Amino acid sequence: MNYQVAKDKIIVTNIEDFNIEHILECGQVFTYTKNAENDYNVYSKNKFAHVYFYDNKYVIETSDPNYFVDFFDLETDYSLIKRKLTSYENMQDAINFGSGIRILKQDMLEILIGFILSSNNNIERIKKTMQKIRTYGENMGGYYAFPTLDRLCNITEQQFKDMGAGYRAKYLVDVCKQLKSVNIQETFFYDDNQLKNWLLSLCGVGPKVADCILLFGYHRCTSFPVDTWIEKVYWDIFKQKKSRLKMSQDLINYFGDLSGYAQQYLFFYKRNQK
DNA sequence: TTCCAGGCTATGT
């Protein structure tokens, strides 16, 4: 894969490991809309990008190309990651199926809110709620920025409910209060254990959601979120049942530094099997 | 109508 940065766009060529559908539909992100096949709008913080396939290339149109070079993790060699993962059993099919997956570098606050909403919920509704929450953010002309923490703190439980958060509305109000008393920048220097323990202390954040925030909000790739789909994958690999915590530990021991990447290929593949 | 959706909290053993 290669890319070129211009003033108002990025051009991605040799796209064997960049596929916008794989990237957005593999469950790591809720802040996008689909215009057509291979044509999406992507929102992150106060930024926006229009991504589409054209002439065997991807075009990422945006007013801030450098931001999206980082967001799409374009400096990481996913061909190398896939080559390493190929040596594992049961991985070849998943890698072929989701060959264009990349793990996005998303905003921690958006990930936190999104995955608190994810519990016992479905992806379409999470996306709708996230889009509605965005209307409380700054109007950027044509779209809204995701609300800052100060703005989020002014949203009431009833307003979150009206946006479809359900019983998670209370968690959102409480977690915003909790975050206000923390220097969030410092949390980026925590080691994996410190960070997970802190995340588990937040309202609405249990083991699975904490692992998702570690992986998608902090890019800690030695994290392996276990959900209903990964439970099935675990059975395929190890032929036994365990608690989700132990499954996650086994999978991290198995995949090591590649855990987060393996999780995404396997999740996307399993979730889309008939 | 009933079941399910990338689980969490609270409350038991």
Added chain:
DNA sequence: ACATAGCATGGA
């Protein structure tokens, strides 16, 4: 430490 009910909501 482990097991289970209840949780809002909308779509199939």
